[in-house]
Amino acid sequence: MDDAPQLQAEAITKRFGGIVALDQMHFAAAAGEVHAILGENGAGKSTFIGILAGAVRADEGRVTVGGRPYLPLSPVDAAAAGIATVLQELSLIPDLTVAENVWFGSEDLTPLRTVDRRRIEARTRALFSDLGLPGIDPGTPLRSLSLGQRQLVEIAKALSSNARILILDEATSALLPAQVDWLLRTARARADAGALVLYISHRLAEVRRIADRVTVLRNGQTVGTEAMADLADGEIVSMMLGRRLVSLYPARVATATDRIALQVDAFTVAPRLHDVDFALHEGEILGVAGLEGHGQREMFLGLFGAIRAHGQVSIGGRPVTIRSPRHAMSAGIGMVLLPEDRRQQGLLLTKTVRENLVLSALGKVARFGVIDPRAEAAMVERGMQRTQVKADTPEQLAGTLSGGNQQKVVLAKLLETGARILLFYDPTRGVDVGTKAEMFTMMRDLAANGYAILFYSTDLAELANVADRTLVLSYGSVSSVLAGADVTEDRILAATMAGGARGAVVPAGSIA
Amino acid sequence: MNRILGALGRAPAWGPPLVVLVAMLVAIEVMRPGSLSMSRLQIEASEAMTLIFIAAGQTIVVLRGGIDLSVGGTLSLATAIAATRTETATFAELLPWLVVILVIGVLIGVINGALVSGLQLQPFVLTLATWSIVSGIALVILPINQSSVPPAWFEAGNATVLDLVPVPILLLLLLLGWWAWFRRTRGAFRIRAAGSDERGAFLNRVSLTRTNLAAYAMSGFFAALAGLFFASQTGSGSPVVGTQFVLPSIAAVVIGGTSLAGGRGGILGTVIGALILNQIADVIFLVGLSSYWQQVASGLILVGVVLLAPLLAVAAERTRRTMPGPA
Numbered sequence: 001m002d003d004a005p006q007l008q009a010e011a012i013t014k015r016f017g018g019i020v021a022l023d024q025m026h027f028a029a030a031a032g033e034v035h036a037i038l039g040e041n042g043a044g045k046s047t048f049i050g051i052l053a054g055a056v057r058a059d060e061g062r063v064t065v066g067g068r069p070y071l072p073l074s075p076v077d078a079a080a081a082g083i084a085t086v087l088q089e090l091s092l093i094p095d096l097t098v099a100e101n102v103w104f105g106s107e108d109l110t111p112l113r114t115v116d117r118r119r120i121e122a123r124t125r126a127l128f129s130d131l132g133l134p135g136i137d138p139g140t141p142l143r144s145l146s147l148g149q150r151q152l153v154e155i156a157k158a159l160s161s162n163a164r165i166l167i168l169d170e171a172t173s174a175l176l177p178a179q180v181d182w183l184l185r186t187a188r189a190r191a192d193a194g195a196l197v198l199y200i201s202h203r204l205a206e207v208r209r210i211a212d213r214v215t216v217l218r219n220g221q222t223v224g225t226e227a228m229a230d231l232a233d234g235e236i237v238s239m240m241l242g243r244r245l246v247s248l249y250p251a252r253v254a255t256a257t258d259r260i261a262l263q264v265d266a267f268t269v270a271p272r273l274h275d276v277d278f279a280l281h282e283g284e285i286l287g288v289a290g291l292e293g294h295g296q297r298e299m300f301l302g303l304f305g306a307i308r309a310h311g312q313v314s315i316g317g318r319p320v321t322i323r324s325p326r327h328a329m330s331a332g333i334g335m336v337l338l339p340e341d342r343r344q345q346g347l348l349l350t351k352t353v354r355e356n357l358v359l360s361a362l363g364k365v366a367r368f369g370v371i372d373p374r375a376e377a378a379m380v381e382r383g384m385q386r387t388q389v390k391a392d393t394p395e396q397l398a399g400t401l402s403g404g405n406q407q408k409v410v411l412a413k414l415l416e417t418g419a420r421i422l423l424f425y426d427p428t429r430g431v432d433v434g435t436k437a438e439m440f441t442m443m444r445d446l447a448a449n450g451y452a453i454l455f456y457s458t459d460l461a462e463l464a465n466v467a468d469r470t471l472v473l474s475y476g477s478v479s480s481v482l483a484g485a486d487v488t489e490d491r492i493l494a495a496t497m498a499g500g501a502r503g504a505v506v507p508a509g510s511i512a
Numbered sequence: 513m514n515r516i517l518g519a520l521g522r523a524p525a526w527g528p529p530l531v532v533l534v535a536m537l538v539a540i541e542v543m544r545p546g547s548l549s550m551s552r553l554q555i556e557a558s559e560a561m562t563l564i565f566i567a568a569g570q571t572i573v574v575l576r577g578g579i580d581l582s583v584g585g586t587l588s589l590a591t592a593i594a595a596t597r598t599e600t601a602t603f604a605e606l607l608p609w610l611v612v613i614l615v616i617g618v619l620i621g622v623i624n625g626a627l628v629s630g631l632q633l634q635p636f637v638l639t640l641a642t643w644s645i646v647s648g649i650a651l652v653i654l655p656i657n658q659s660s661v662p663p664a665w666f667e668a669g670n671a672t673v674l675d676l677v678p679v680p681i682l683l684l685l686l687l688l689g690w691w692a693w694f695r696r697t698r699g700a701f702r703i704r705a706a707g708s709d710e711r712g713a714f715l716n717r718v719s720l721t722r723t724n725l726a727a728y729a730m731s732g733f734f735a736a737l738a739g740l741f742f743a744s745q746t747g748s749g750s751p752v753v754g755t756q757f758v759l760p761s762i763a764a765v766v767i768g769g770t771s772l773a774g775g776r777g778g779i780l781g782t783v784i785g786a787l788i789l790n791q792i793a794d795v796i797f798l799v800g801l802s803s804y805w806q807q808v809a810s811g812l813i814l815v816g817v818v819l820l821a822p823l824l825a826v827a828a829e830r831t832r833r834t835m836p837g838p839a
Contacts, residue, residue, distance in 0.1 A: 053715070055714070087715065089713070091713050091716060093704075093705045093708045093709055093716070094775070096708070104701070104716045105716060105717050107701075113697060115697065115698060117696075174734040248667035471518035
């Protein structure tokens with residue numbers, strides 16, 4: 001490792017309106033290292049990455065790359081300075097093919113000055129095989145790829161430029177475990193070859209595996225930079241959270257009753273979910289684990305009536321057929337789904353917290369079709385309190401809240417419908433550690449109050465620490481039921497392999 | 513049946529409208545044998561060319577994620593200038609005027625593009641305003657409903673080049689040839705990228721302003737060209753004629769399979785869409801309905817095509833190899 005900083009930032013300040021995103025922040029990293037940047041959402045990571053990528057301009061401060069001043073006015077300058085970025089929200093164009101995306105702006109041209117499709121597709125194939133990334137056809141339109149495959153394309157694109165500085169911002173959020181291993185190996189190889197790799201992730205385990213050093217940000221300021229080996233997980237979390245250190249997971253108090261809230265028998269969603277049986281009790285958090293594409297999505301959407309399913313479903317002992325999400329949320333059923341993607345499914349970003357909260361329960365605050373302001377205010381206050389939404393006023397636009405707070409608004413809104421069965425589908429995706437802790441506490445409180453919770457998470461540690469029992473889905477059926485701390489990554493992987501006899505389903509995009 | 517639908521859905525965006533167009537032509541031929549003759553098709557093409565040009569420009573703006581209502585004003589203005597300022601006898605003397613009128617079209621487009629980018633205005637609102645302004649200027653230049661253009665225009669528009677190719681067919685071939693080239697250029701990729709996802713395009717080093725300027729400039733150029741063609745075919749200019757082409761220009765784009773969300777589609781589809789719209793009158797006449805039904809039929813076809821596209825996409829998705837996992 002070379003000691004002179006390859007990338008240095010001093011006294012960087014950036015304001016968005018009245019909000020200070022970065023406040024005299026400083027940073028230094030050397031060539032040849034993998035340097036993690038950690039912090040809660042809103043700590044300033046994205047803003048700093050945006051400045052390096054040329055998408056955001058700093059108000060004050062100076063950045064040097066290789067000792068020379070670096071003042072990017074646009075992504076053009078970032079590319080010229082040898083900085084390649086994999087962004088959390090991908091920068092790919094859905095209407096172009098894989099090859100057109102990878103080489104965008106540096107395409108080979110034919111003598112007629114048109115883009116040479118055959119040549120860029122051949123180069124893409126060569127790049128993918130160099131990187132050890134088979135299985136994606138360069139001629140496919142990007143929009144027909146899964147999220148995980150898109151993420152791989154974005155990574156391959158960033159790797160194609162042999163950048164001096166490679167920034168990976170939540171680059172593994174949609175990847176399978178084998179693909180994550182591949183990325184970590186590849187990033188390490190780039191660092192060994194002399195590049196600086198900046199690694200941003202909410203997944204502490206990944207950071208621990210890859211990073212040499214870590215810089216923690218909080219409230220737009222640099223808390224400190226340390227060698228990864230010198231820090232325990234708890235120390236990192238307390239650096240991120242400051243003095244308000246809380247345990248990430250609440251104490252697991254058994255609150256499950258013997259009353260069955262939701263009984264499911266021979267539940268099938270062709271072709272990905274077969275004959276699933278389980279009982280969810282009042283007061284219980286029942287975890288669902290499984291690798292991407294093994295039927296968990298179908299299970300949740302099928303139960304919620306969003307896609308067609310077969311089998312027996314009983315609510316409180318009474319057989320029901322759930323015809324639609326609207327029917328699921330109605331008084332007779334009382335089931336709601338908290339989706340992983342708040343923006344697409346459930347939250348109106350350009351409306352206020354108040355408007356979002358009352359939207360699905362307008363009937364309760366209206367008399368003769370006109371909204372009663374007092375009833376509305378009462379409902380909004382109750383909702384914001386129940387899930388501890390952190391907003392200045394109910395009139396704040398939902399889009400200006402942090403991801404975790406948006407999730408809380410969605411949940412508050414759903415609880416207003418009076419539902420007692422809560423389906424949580426990967427609710428902590430992209431949510432920071434502080435908000436996660438609050439959500440888990442809230443989930444335990446809800447369980448203690450008799451709510452029945454079905455909880456799918458891609459993060460197995462969450463299932464191990466929050467769920468009372470966990471169903472492991474494998475190739476569309478339940479391969480085992482684990483209790484509490486028995487839920488570990490190894491056990492789930494083993495359970496997944498064990499269920500692999502059914503040949504009909506093959507996980508998508510796995511790296512051979 | 514599903515296989516056929518799947519294949520159609522995977523075909524380029526102009527596949528389904530092409531099927532519709534061929535079906536219409538076959539129906540016309542059945543009802544009135546001899547309709548598919550070369551001379552007859554030439555007439556059809558000439559009739560459709562004004563719409564084809566104006567819709568070709570519209571396509572590029574729609575690919576960029578915008579919409580250009582001002583094309584109606586630009587078309588009118590082009591015919592008004594042709595009718596009042598080009599008092600010349602020979603074709604050679606017309607040439608400078610051709611250039612001047614096309615440059616005016618480009619300038620109107622550049623102004624649109626600059627205002628859309630610079631003022632961050634909704635293209636719909638901005639071009640509604642410039643449509644009104646440019647139409648007003650056309651009325652100032654030619655304050656009567658209709659006026660004839662010098663005969664040289666008519667001769668130019670109805671000539672046969674090298675005694676072989678009539679001018680309208682030549683122009684259509686030039687347009688398609690140009691598009692076959694342009695769609696594969698970096699410029700077209702940038703326009704589509706910006707129309708598909710502005711943020712992604714920006715991160716990919718695409719200038720949002722320059723793609724807007726280019727797209728609206730091309731739209732202005734094609735609208736002026738449509739005006740010139742209209743004048744040469746009808747031998748007349750009119751300060752209000754453009755208005756009747758604005759909505760059909762958008763309809764032709766949509767029927768041709770270009771997504772109003774931007775990024776997807778192309779001019780080949782638009783040409784087919786314009787020909788479909790042009791054939792509707794013929795079909796209505798042959799079926800024996802009053803010509804008033806033409807607009808009803810246009811609307812129904814528009815809705816039908818818009819409904820059909822997602823169905824085909826779903827069918828294509830089903831026939832594609834099954835891939836598990838959240839989409």
